[in-house]
Amino acid sequence: xxxxxxxxxxxxxxxxxxxxxxxxxxxxxxxxxxxxxxxxxxxxxxxxxxxxxxxxxxxxxxxxxxxxxxxxxxxxxxxxxxxxxxxxxxxxxxxxxxxxxxxxxxxxxxxxxxxxxxxxxxxxxxxxxxxxxxxxxxxxxxxxxxxxxxxxxxxxxxxxxxxxxxxxxxxxxxxxxxxxxxxxxxxxxxxxxxxxxxxxxxxxxxxxxxxxxxxxxxxxxxxxxxxxxxxxxxxxxxxxxxxxxxxxxxxxxxxxxxxxxxxxxxxxxxxxxxxxxxxxxxxxxxxxxxxxxxxxxxxxxxxxxxxxxxxxxxxxxxxxxxxxxxxxxxxxxxxxxxxxxxxxxxxxxxxxxxxxxxxxxxxxxxxxxxxxxxxxxxxxxxxxxxxxxxxxxxxxxxxxxxxxxxxxxxxxxxxxxxxxxxxxxxxxx
Numbered sequence: 001x002x003x004x005x006x007x008x009x010x011x012x013x014x015x016x017x018x019x020x021x022x023x024x025x026x027x028x029x030x031x032x033x034x035x036x037x038x039x040x041x042x043x044x045x046x047x048x049x050x051x052x053x054x055x056x057x058x059x060x061x062x063x064x065x066x067x068x069x070x071x072x073x074x075x076x077x078x079x080x081x082x083x084x085x086x087x088x089x090x091x092x093x094x095x096x097x098x099x100x101x102x103x104x105x106x107x108x109x110x111x112x113x114x115x116x117x118x119x120x121x122x123x124x125x126x127x128x129x130x131x132x133x134x135x136x137x138x139x140x141x142x143x144x145x146x147x148x149x150x151x152x153x154x155x156x157x158x159x160x161x162x163x164x165x166x167x168x169x170x171x172x173x174x175x176x177x178x179x180x181x182x183x184x185x186x187x188x189x190x191x192x193x194x195x196x197x198x199x200x201x202x203x204x205x206x207x208x209x210x211x212x213x214x215x216x217x218x219x220x221x222x223x224x225x226x227x228x229x230x231x232x233x234x235x236x237x238x239x240x241x242x243x244x245x246x247x248x249x250x251x252x253x254x255x256x257x258x259x260x261x262x263x264x265x266x267x268x269x270x271x272x273x274x275x276x277x278x279x280x281x282x283x284x285x286x287x288x289x290x291x292x293x294x295x296x297x298x299x300x301x302x303x304x305x306x307x308x309x310x311x312x313x314x315x316x317x318x319x320x321x322x323x324x325x326x327x328x329x330x331x332x333x334x335x336x337x338x339x340x341x342x343x344x345x346x347x348x349x350x351x352x353x354x355x356x357x358x359x360x361x362x363x364x365x366x367x368x369x370x371x372x373x374x375x376x377x378x379x380x381x382x383x384x385x386x387x388x389x390x391x392x393x394x395x396x397x398x399x400x401x402x403x404x405x406x407x408x409x410x411x412x413x414x415x416x417x418x419x420x421x422x423x424x425x426x427x428x429x
Contacts, residue, residue, distance in 0.1 A: 107251030120210040148179040213237040
């Protein structure tokens with residue numbers, strides 16, 4: 001019995017010890033897992049920090065290889081290197097004769113021998129931009145259209161003039177036909193160029209000579225200001241560019257120094273080869289995309305535009321008023337004017353009949369001269385008759401005024417006599 005009780009107590013104590021030991025082991029394992037997770041987090045953070053240190057951040061300008069574009073130059077290496085680009089117009093070497101080819105080769109050898117500083121030859125292929133050509137063609141078409149309308153007006157004026165000869169009519173007709181043909185040809189060329197501009201696969205190669213100048217070539221610069229150093233570098237670089245242009249002229253190659261906008265276009269196409277056809281630098285500059293600091297129009301430009309608009313509206317209003325006044329004055333015609341218009345229309349119709357008649361030119365000219373002389377004579381007769389009638393009316397009016405003046409004087413005398421008689425009667429009474 002005692003043994004049984006003692007065994008049960010021992011079993012209970014053993015179970016209690018086992019439970020306590022198991023709980024302690026589980027707590028220890030949880031702490032170990034928590035420490036491992038904490039170490040993993042710290043390790044990952046350290047790895048991320050190390051990765052960030054391995055990829056240092058750089059400014060985008062460090063990848064562009066140039067600082068800025070100013071005064072037709074590209075400034076590089078913290079404004080210590082100045083670069084100009086000379087665009088060259090190529091020649092068709094294969095179509096030249098042997099003597100011309102030899103002259104070009106000798107000229108190019110001379111160009112190479114005159115070089116005393118390094119240069120770089122650059123070739124760029126780009127899609128043909130026909131925007132400027134289209135603007136020039138449209139301006140030319142507008143001028144030709146104006147000349148055509150002027151020739152048409154001259155022809156109408158000659159046809160309506162009864163004193164014009166057949167030779168004048170023929171010359172005016174030929175002139176109008178000439179301008180009509182030129183206008184039609186110019187419009188066809190414009191349409192053809194517009195169709196060509198839609199083809200973006202037409203490429204053109206452009207050739208450039210790049211020349212540079214380093215600030216270190218000046219030597220000691222401590223005695224000069226920054227502005228003086230900049231001016232000296234610009235002059236030296238410009239002299240180099242002009243020397244290259246003169247040397248290339250000996251081999252029949254013309255050149256010019258690119259402007260700042262043209263340099264921006266050159267670099268833009270170089271860095272955006274795939275997107276150059278979507279948005280070109282010229283459109284961006286004309287649209288003002290580079291003006292990120294302002295989104296509204298300048299107030300003075302707005303006032304100037306409003307003033308111009310008001311001036312145009314006021315000018316148009318005055319022109320309409322003058323036209324209306326002129327038309328209102330010409331609406332009512334006197335009988336004399338109607339008579340002159342009738343005679344002119346009759347003579348003009350007679351001249352038209354003579355021109356269309358199937359007779360020789362000499363007879364047409366004689367008959368036309370007779371009609372013109374009679375027209376002038378009849379016009380002079382009508383003027384003289386009207387002058388005589390006007391003179392007669394004036395005489396009649398003058399006589400009538402004199403009679404009225406005499407009657408008025410008699411009436412005044414009679415009135416004064418009556419007044420005097422009345423006065424005498426009143427006195428006597």
